[in-house]
Amino acid sequence: MTTTATFQQPDVQGYYGNFGGAYIPEMLYRNVEDLRTKYLDIMHETSFQKEFRDLLKDYVGRPTPLFLAQRLSNLHHTNIYLKREDLCHTGAHKINNAIGQVLLAQRLGKKRIIAETGAGQHGVATATVCALKGIECIVYMGVKDIERQAPNVARMKMLGAKVVPATSGSQTLKDATNEAIRDWINNPIDTHYIIGSVVGPHPYPDMVARFQSVISEEIRWQLKEHTGSELPTHVMACVGGGSNAAGAFYHFLDELSVQLLAVEAAGHGVNSGMSAATTQLGKSGVLHGSKSLVMQTDDGQVVEPHSISAGLDYPGIGPLHAHLFESGRGTFLSATDDDALTAAFELSKLEGIIPALETAHALSALHQIKWTEKDVVVLCLSGRGDKDLATYMKAM
Amino acid sequence: MSRLQTLFAQKNKGILNVYCTAGYPQLDSTIPVMHALQQSGADLIELGMPYSDPLADGPVIQASSLQAIDNGMTLVVLFQQLQHFRDTITVPVILMGYMNTALQYGFERFCADAAAAGIDGLILPDLPPYEFETEFGAIIKKYGLDFIFLVTPETAPERIQQLDALSTGFIYAVSSSSITGSDKDFSPVEAYLQRLQEMQLRNPILVGFGIKDKYTFDMACNYANGAIIGSAYIKAIAQTDTIEATTKAFIDGIRS
Numbered sequence A: 001m002t003t004t005a006t007f008q009q010p011d012v013q014g015y016y017g018n019f020g021g022a023y024i025p026e027m028l029y030r031n032v033e034d035l036r037t038k039y040l041d042i043m044h045e046t047s048f049q050k051e052f053r054d055l056l057k058d059y060v061g062r063p064t065p066l067f068l069a070q071r072l073s074n075l076h077h078t079n080i081y082l083k084r085e086d087l088c089h090t091g092a093h094k095i096n097n098a099i100g101q102v103l104l105a106q107r108l109g110k111k112r113i114i115a116e117t118g119a120g121q122h123g124v125a126t127a128t129v130c131a132l133k134g135i136e137c138i139v140y141m142g143v144k145d146i147e148r149q150a151p152n153v154a155r156m157k158m159l160g161a162k163v164v165p166a167t168s169g170s171q172t173l174k175d176a177t178n179e180a181i182r183d184w185i186n187n188p189i190d191t192h193y194i195i196g197s198v199v200g201p202h203p204y205p206d207m208v209a210r211f212q213s214v215i216s217e218e219i220r221w222q223l224k225e226h227t228g229s230e231l232p233t234h235v236m237a238c239v240g241g242g243s244n245a246a247g248a249f250y251h252f253l254d255e256l257s258v259q260l261l262a263v264e265a266a267g268h269g270v271n272s273g274m275s276a277a278t279t280q281l282g283k284s285g286v287l288h289g290s291k292s293l294v295m296q297t298d299d300g301q302v303v304e305p306h307s308i309s310a311g312l313d314y315p316g317i318g319p320l321h322a323h324l325f326e327s328g329r330g331t332f333l334s335a336t337d338d339d340a341l342t343a344a345f346e347l348s349k350l351e352g353i354i355p356a357l358e359t360a361h362a363l364s365a366l367h368q369i370k371w372t373e374k375d376v377v378v379l380c381l382s383g384r385g386d387k388d389l390a391t392y393m394k395a396m
Numbered sequence B: 001m002s003r004l005q006t007l008f009a010q011k012n013k014g015i016l017n018v019y020c021t022a023g024y025p026q027l028d029s030t031i032p033v034m035h036a037l038q039q040s041g042a043d044l045i046e047l048g049m050p051y052s053d054p055l056a057d058g059p060v061i062q063a064s065s066l067q068a069i070d071n072g073m074t075l076v077v078l079f080q081q082l083q084h085f086r087d088t089i090t091v092p093v094i095l096m097g098y099m100n101t102a103l104q105y106g107f108e109r110f111c112a113d114a115a116a117a118g119i120d121g122l123i124l125p126d127l128p129p130y131e132f133e134t135e136f137g138a139i140i141k142k143y144g145l146d147f148i149f150l151v152t153p154e155t156a157p158e159r160i161q162q163l164d165a166l167s168t169g170f171i172y173a174v175s176s177s178s179i180t181g182s183d184k185d186f187s188p189v190e191a192y193l194q195r196l197q198e199m200q201l202r203n204p205i206l207v208g209f210g211i212k213d214k215y216t217f218d219m220a221c222n223y224a225n226g227a228i229i230g231s232a233y234i235k236a237i238a239q240t241d242t243i244e245a246t247t248k249a250f251i252d253g254i255r256s
């Protein structure tokens, strides 16, 4: 483990401290190595940057607003800004990464895109960009998630993607990821795999973090317009694999005055056996190609997590976040299913914004901190709640 | 000489390596299955350590792994089962599995216990050369275990040389870039196997993935020292109460 890593950037082997790397079978080596040697060059090409930036602006609708949530701020006696990723086309931050990776895949000469999805947000974002570019798109989704996220399944199909049920194992996001990786092993030449979060073998965590870093790039100048300073005191985000958090933290990672608060899903409670709070429950291990914190048995079998929000229902966490946790650079909180529901209703009534259930976990954790009037808190509103209406209706 | 070296010194053609999952079909099947394989003429046994998320394996082996985990198989149980297996089993036995279970067990403890039980080598497909060279390879060597790397049709010649230099025992040639047990047409693989043969590697070559019957076994053996059968054997013993007879019939079908 070489010493060139900063919080923002892993070392050349893809390690953030003790976490990361590329623990992949040889069958994936050529594709991952091809990506590793080319991703930075491609991302820095002028033509790539222009196309990426133009699409973010004209297609996604960036920059997304940074909104001073006055009534929410009053409730907490502090200053809370919401970074409105929910206003991105398709309703969540996931599309920032999908656009970046589709453009990259085109430049790598790939003709076929595969993706995994849990809640369906990453699947919808990928299907959307593939439709825009006229590229074949196959999305792997656990059978259980297909049942609980029916509207997003319909959206993907309407966008022309093929949704393949993942029937192995526990039939959720972790297994959809396994199936997508197997597809990639079987189609090593023409296919690019778009991972939906800052997980997977190096260079995925770094690449996805860079595509999502537009979130904090905008926060800096927007906050300056609002307050005169680019730096908040706190940045908060929910963490499934950790991509919206990575994007919101990115340009503050090496600004040590800024506190980074990551909120995981506690499900029925951290110690209930029905939880997805990986930093609380996980141990160092290898899952989906990188070393990170993983929820597992003493024997090293990956356990099935639980969260009311399918997007946080993952037994791992990106290696960047494992490092933020281990090093103490980040503070990890958690919110239960019920906490998240309450917070979703609270924000809807206070600000007229219906958040995604994932985001609601971060909103709930606002109650766990003793704020001062001087604090400037930026919370990443990672997605909107349309996809969760069925769950919200049951809670009414 | 290690058991693997001795095997390849005595026999360098038509080597049959059969994969079985520890704790499958029943928790206590591990040793009887290995007996049956040796009895029926397998030259080498690849014993799978079940893992919940076996990326490099296909649906048949994953299902057998989940069944084994349900049956109660763990590494602790496996090493208990293996305590006296060398009293009766003389063929080389290699453990195949994934990094996560070995890391949780404690990598050094894992190697020590494997070596003490009489295991000859390891296949850990998600342990790449960089991590092997910087951290884990030294531990594996310390306990005298062989380590087998995989190569695929997409592996560049220089990298094949590198993996050959790091491997001891043999090289595992993945027959096509596919997960185990897939049904791809075998013939395009022949050019790749021929290319490998011409590279004159220092290790013997065994071909795996997609080898399922006499035809595919013989074809692999035309180009390599032998081949590895996994999913097809797991399927064969899935429903049987007579492991010995089923195994014998299966292997006779390959060897005939």
Ligand SMILES: Cc1ncc(COP(=O)(O)O)c(C=O)c1O
Binding pocket: A092, A093, A118, A119, A120, A121, A122, A196, A197, A198, A238, A239, A240, A241, A242, A243, A244, A245, A310, A311, A312, A356, A358, A359, A382, A383, A384
């Ligand atoms: C709105 C929203 N927020 C957050 C997440 C969690 O993903 P990540 O932790 O990668 O941001 C998802 C995933 O589906 C999501 O849809």
